[in-house]
Amino acid sequence: MAGALTASAGTGATALDDRFKGVMQGSHAEMTVARSEELAKKNAPTPPELRLAEYQRAPYCRDAPGMWVMGNADGTCPDGANLARTSVQCEDGDTLVMPMWMRTRATPTSAWEPWDDIDTGGCGIDLLPVMTEADFRRLPLPAPALTLQPDRGWVLINIETIVSTDPAPVTLRTDLLGYGVTVQATPTRWEYDFGDSHTLTTDSPGHPYPHHDTFHRYQQPGTYAITLTAQWTGRYQIDGSPIWRDINGTATTTTTSPPFTAEERTSHLVAGPCTTTPTPPDC
Known part of the structure; x- marks a missing residue:
């Protein structure tokens, strides 16, 4: 990633719970920003009714019971929940990328499993290809x-x-x-x-x-x-x-x-100037 990832709790939150700490330290999320973005793009052409996985970028939010939950795609949190103010230190001019969430189901007619975070977000530059x-x-x-x-x-x-x-x-x-x-x-x-x-x-x-x-x-x-x-x-x-x-x-x-x-050149004495024409034989 382009910068270090740090976090502080939003208004009304006194400490980070173990789950959120795990996410911030990378023990929960298993993918890079670029990898999860690649999976989302590959999944997009599949009709919604046939998808077995869905992806969405949204922030971490802390709801009233003190649990970290998925926020809205526009970067806001549901009513009654506080935004987890994650601070990604991107370079000047770069943009923030919110965490990626995924939910799955066994068949197109099965119920969806709960949303789960698969990357912690990062900077916009993390989504671009790397020149090797x-x-x-x-x-x-x-x-x-x-x-x-x-x-x-x-x-x-x-x-x-x-x-x-x-x-x-x-x-x-x-x-x-x-x-x-x-x-x-x-x-x-x-x-x-x-x-x-x-x-x-x-x-x-x-x-x-x-x-x-x-x-x-x-x-x-x-x-x-x-x-x-x-x-x-x-x-x-x-x-x-x-x-x-x-x-x-x-x-x-x-x-x-x-x-x-x-x-290898050596010097020797000559009878007259070597600039005359024709060139003297001893030059």
């Missing part, structure tokens, strides 16, 4: 941008090869159980595989020279490619709800640079 880690990973998250410096097809061994990426979040639209959903995904961690058995895992997107903080020095000449894996976290908002919810899990995307060579 698997849902998040199915989204078309972009491959991370990979910038190399220098980027000329070759680098020098024992000199920093600087790498960096773009940490900007992306916004995506998707559908979840018939609801439109806006997802904000943010890359928060990166792993570079430099192709020579060395890796770098960092929370920094990196910076260009001379403020670089993500780099690698190749020790041996050769042909290499750098693979960058970005780890994404996300949050989502369901259409019609003001609440943003964090996604419990992460997703990853990967990109690989074109191959390049790591070369």
